[in-house]
Amino acid sequence: MKALISVSDKTGIVEFARELSQLGVEIVSTGGTYQKLSDEGLKVMEISELTGFPECLDGRVKTLHPKVHAGILAMRSNPEHVKQLEELEVGTIDMVIVNLYPFKQTILKKDVTREDAVENIDIGGPTMLRSAAKNYQDVVVVVDPADYLVVLKEMKEKGKVSLETKFYLMQKVFMHTSNYDTMIADYLKKERGDSSFPENLTMTFEKVQDMRYGENPHQKAAFYREIGNLRGSIADALQLNGKELSFNNINDTNGALELLKEFEEPTVVACKHGNPCGVGSDKDILAAWDKAYNADKVSIFGGIVVTNRTVTKKLAEQIAPVFVEVLAAPDFEEEALEILKAKKNLRVLKIKDIEVPQPAGAYDLKKVNGGLIVQTIDSLLFNQDEVKVVTKMSPTEEQMQDLFFAMKIVKYVKSNGIALAKNRQSVGIGPGQVNRVWAARQSVEHAVELMGEGATEGAVMASDAFFPFDDCVDAAQKAGIKAIIQPGGSVRDEDSIKKCDEYGIAMVFTGMRHFKH
Known part of the structure; x- marks a missing residue:
């Protein structure tokens, strides 16, 4: 059995490769991964030794070779494929462990250049992954370090990786490459300043957490975040206290934050079920709280409170006796946090750049049965x-x-x-x-x-x-x-x-x- 390993994220790769080697798997590798495994004392074949062709163009061409892709794509159950491999003197590759160039990490860097972003678009990696995934019945393909233990467990217990697990790994590959390509397309669209609605809309989000339930207990739910600059959003919040955020907490807090961003002066916004129930602005945040609270002392019960100023000890003392689900602010005094943390269920969120609005061209999405309606956000108040x-x-x-x-x-x-x-x-x-x-x-x-x-x-x-x-x-x-x-x-x-x-x-x-x- 032969495994080809080429990873950008080297988390756990040495341990995984060592276990594979002990199970009799021959390892082939490329570039930095080859060097890493060799330095750790593993027996590894360099990719150029397999292909008979040197890596070239500053490493841009390493695995784009028939001896790699024929070895991956050949169907072992097809006699003609097996015969051709013998005639071409190509050996099979039975396992592909690949993750891709760090495109996301690159574009999130401050002042990243277009040249740097483009250089971190992986070519050979997605090609190998898609090849191996297409031939999932014969090839084990691993894109996520979290699956190393899954593969090892089955190989040790059953002597092979089950077809069901191979199919699961295949699915992960196409989800991964789809996400990767969408990130690239989205970056290029923004880089061009293209504000048009594309003919084919593809979007990608990263899962933050599964939730206990959705709007109601019988609905499943999860929270996903966009990839990019999330300053001032609930996706960028640091939770300092309380239970995990629920579906309704996130939805309602987001609405409260969007209203809060309309104000520059010290302001407190209280929301309930997606509607504001009390809003107050004044020269200081304590006076603003008094206005927001006294506007509707009933509806604020079990609601969301957000403010665009630091929560002081005095403000915390005023808020603490009131039952609110979420309190969000750009910062909290230490003494204020001590007071608020005495309420174990109060979700306290620190949102550093709470005043930063969404980009004017950001999308507002609504799911309808059988489709999606998309518009730009309502970013203006009036002309x-x-x-x-x-x-x-x-x-x-x-x-x-x-x-x-x-x-x-x-x-x-x-x-x-x-x-x-x-x-x-x-x-x-x-x-x-x-x-x-x-x-x-x-x-x-x-x-x-x-x-x-x-x-x-x-x-x-x-x-x-x-x-x-x-x-x-x-x-x-x-x-x-x-x-x-x-x-x-x-x-x-x-x-x-x-x-x-x-x-x-x-x-x-x-x-x-x-x-x-």
Whole structure:
């Protein structure tokens, strides 16, 4: 039995090769792997000795030779193949242990050049892997060091590797090479600055963990992360305390983080089931927490809290008595961590670059039955040049600040969505209604129920899409709303404008809708 070994990741390879050699396997190797095994005292044949042809072009050509690929691809059950091997004086290669040039590690390096990236595109490795995988019935192919023990166990216990295991190893090869090629294609697309949607969409992610279950206990789930720069994302979080993150934790925390990135000033965002339930901004983070918490003391129970400032001891003392599932921040004071770690189930996440937004051209993906719909992320709030006051009454400077604050919130509220705000604090949120006026009324009802009578007096209202009728203005007037911001664009815009003028309410159009389904 002959094994060809050529690995970039040399984890466990010496021990594996030594065990194979003791089982009577003849080892052939290339380049750095050959040197490594030889230095460890193993008997190894160099690839050029097998092929009769020297490695050349700075190692670019080593294994691309008929004596390698014929030895791998020959079907042992085919008499003609066996006869041709004898005539050509080619021996079989029965095991291929290969992993590829470190393309991912190369492109993740700071200031990597295109030349370095291209030079780390493996050619011979994928060719050998695919050849061996295609002939899986006769050839054992190993791409993952984690499978070394699997192979050795069967060889020691059964004298060979079972067909079932060979088939499993074959599958891993094609998953591995598919991932490798996708990384290359994605890198080249970004390197060219190509923002178009490709004719064939291939994407690759790395599994972070299996989860106990998905949205519900009867659903299976896992968490995967993109390959690349993940600054400011939950995939880049360092968990400092608590149970492992669940499917819902990750989904809800991601939504809270995306809203948080809209703010530069000290801000706290509380979310529940994918919707913001309390948002506060102020000159310091403790005051921002007070606003976010007092906006909805009920819904924050079992929710997600994220902040864009360091969690201090004082802030930790305020948050600790409240039952929240996840607390994420760019950093934590040591004394704050001590307080938070007393709550064993509280998931504490440190996200170093929490303010860094997703790249504008990043994809938003939604699975539908039989397909996938893909769009670029909603990376804008509005175009400053298109914002205009459409009523006789203009907002005050303070009201305008609150209008922009409310629009940031409603952008992340499930449609139809309405957000009410006052003094950079959310005071009422109406998410996910099938009728916009219901969302408006709900936001007012929640504000009064949670914050008391008068909570909406003098507040502002933001809508994620235009008002189809003037009934939302009626609801706003009854609640004491003084200014409204919405995209505009309805054929009945004039009805809402006239109603605002009648009530003395200022209205601002942004020209940009923010549906979130």
